Amino acid sequence: AGLQFSPCLSYAPPESSEAPPAFAxxxxxxxxxxxxxxxxxxxxxxxxxxxxxxxxxxxxxxxxxxxxxxxxxxxxxxxxxxxxxxxxxxxxxxxxxxxxxxxxxxxxxxxxxxxxxxxxxxxxxxxxxxxxxxxxxxxxTKRHHDKWLLDTENYVIKGCFAMTELGHGSNVRGIETVATYDSKTGEFVINTPCESAQKYWIGGAANHATHTIVFAQLHINGRNEGVHAFIAQIRDQDENVLPNIHIADCGHKIGLNGVDNGRIWFNNIRVPRENLLNLVADVLPDGKYVSMIDNPDQRFAAFLSPLTLGRVNIAxxxxxxxxxxxxxxxxx
Known part of the structure; x- marks a missing residue:
């Protein structure tokens, strides 16, 4: 028997036959x-x-x-x-x-x-x-804005955000990365002390980011002043990973494979004192810790609130x- 006529052979797109919309x-x-x-x-x-x-x-x-x-x-x-x-x-x-x-x-x-x-x-x-x-x-503050914002806007630098660690999840206070101030050199020494302190699922880290915000426990003269944020360079302009920084690819994901998530370890890298993001608190050259907020809980809340807003905006x-x-x- 020959082929029979099928309605599918005369298919027309719905927009060619449906009525005009009842609204603008x-x-x-x-x-x-x-x-x-x-x-x-x-x-x-x-x-x-x-x-x-x-x-x-x-x-x-x-x-x-x-x-x-x-x-x-x-x-x-x-x-x-x-x-x-x-x-x-x-x-x-x-x-x-x-x-x-x-x-x-x-x-x-x-x-x-x-x-x-x-x-x-x-x-x-x-x-x-x-x-x-x-x-x-x-x-x-202004010193950071003047140095980093325009280059960020123009993608001269490529930034990522190293807050999440394998061991703490969303408990930011529980992060284990340590930044120790060296008053002799005026630098912070940032170190990943254990496996659970590796920065994990960091978007942009695996391939492209040249700089990152590092969240770490700030230690000064043996005292832990709590979680603070630091700017650190992790790659040069040719996208080569810098010494004493180790980055691993998180690999293929079920989705969002256009984002290069990675893991980061720091082996006592040094960043200048000026790279501390100091809106809430600062460290003077001699190692004195200063803040306009005396209460550590209130200081942590003031420190974290704008970042929470940023994450919500993205989501x-x-x-x-x-x-x-x-x-x-x-x-x-």
């Missing part, structure tokens, strides 16, 4: 997005224009989606190439150096656009700007819209 799509889009619609459209357009975002045209629309068949290393390098392109296009301009609520809302809107495209891209950017950059901005914006196999920008 642009009004719904304005309600859902809420703010900075023009900037969002500009960011979407920048992604549509570049082959790095795998654009495909169909039915008068442009679809973009990452290639998840590239493998772990391929996805990581693709994420970095996309970040480089977005940096050149000016997407990140003002993210750390422009003050005011409008600049903050614009930054969140653009991060959300990146999350619509690919969560790996949003997480990688979020770690760099909200965790590394946020720590420098909100825990540091909320990176998962705002569930990722599907292919994303279209139909409302523009």
């Amino acid at each position: 799509p642009m009004e719904l889009r304005a309600l859902l997005d809420g703010h900075h619609l023009r900037e969002r459209d500009w960011a979407y357009g920048a992604m549509e224009e570049s082959p790095l975002f795998c654009p495909r045209r169909a039915g008068g629309k442009v679809f973009v989606s990452p290639d998840y068949n590239e493998g772990k290393e391929g996805q990581r390098e693709a994420t970095m190439r996309r970040i480089g392109y977005l940096t050149r296009r000016g997407v990140f301009r003002g993210w750390l150096t422009e003050p005011g609520p409008d600049a903050e809302l614009r930054k969140l809107a653009l991060l959300e656009c990146l999350g619509v495209y690919d969560h790996s891209l949003a997480i990688k950017v979020g770690v760099h700007f909200f965790l590394w950059g946020g720590a420098v901005k909100f825990l540091g 909320v914006n990176a998962v705002y819209i569930s990722k599907v196999c292919s994303v279209a920008f139909p409302f523009r």
Whole structure:
């Protein structure tokens, strides 16, 4: 018998036969997005224009989606190439150096656009700007801002955030990494004393980060002053790991393989005294510990609160819209 007619052979896309919407799509889009619609459209357009975002045209629309068949290393390098392109296009301009609520809302809107495209891209950017950059901005003072923020914004340096350790989970007070002040040289000596003190699941550490925020117990003259944050360089400009620093790749994951999570050990590395993020407390050249907050519990709370906000911002914006196999920008 010959082939029989099947309805599937005459399939037509739903949008060609369905009734017009009972509402204005642009009004719904304005309600859902809420703010900075023009900037969002500009960011979407920048992604549509570049082959790095795998654009495909169909039915008068442009679809973009990452290639998840590239493998772990391929996805990581693709994420970095996309970040480089977005940096050149000016997407990140003002993210750390422009003050005011409008600049903050614009930054969140653009991060959300990146999350619509690919969560790996949003997480990688979020770690760099909200965790590394946020720590420098909100825990540091003018000397840190002048030295680090603009280079962070321009991706001259690539930052990560070495807080989580294998042994403490989310108990930041329980971290075991130690920073001991050497008053003879004016340096902090940072050391990983045991296996459980290794910095673990650090986004950006495995391949690309040149600098990190290190959270460590500050020891001065045999006294533990509690958890503090320090800036440390971990790679040179050619992405070679620096001496006395050991980094291991966390390997393939069930998702977010565009983010290079890694483990870090420190073998008595030395960082200048000025690399202590000193908004809450400082160490004078002679080793005297000073703080405007006498109570250690209140000092720890003041130290940690801006970082908690930064982590929440990343989580909320990176998962705002569930990722599907292919994303279209139909409302523009």
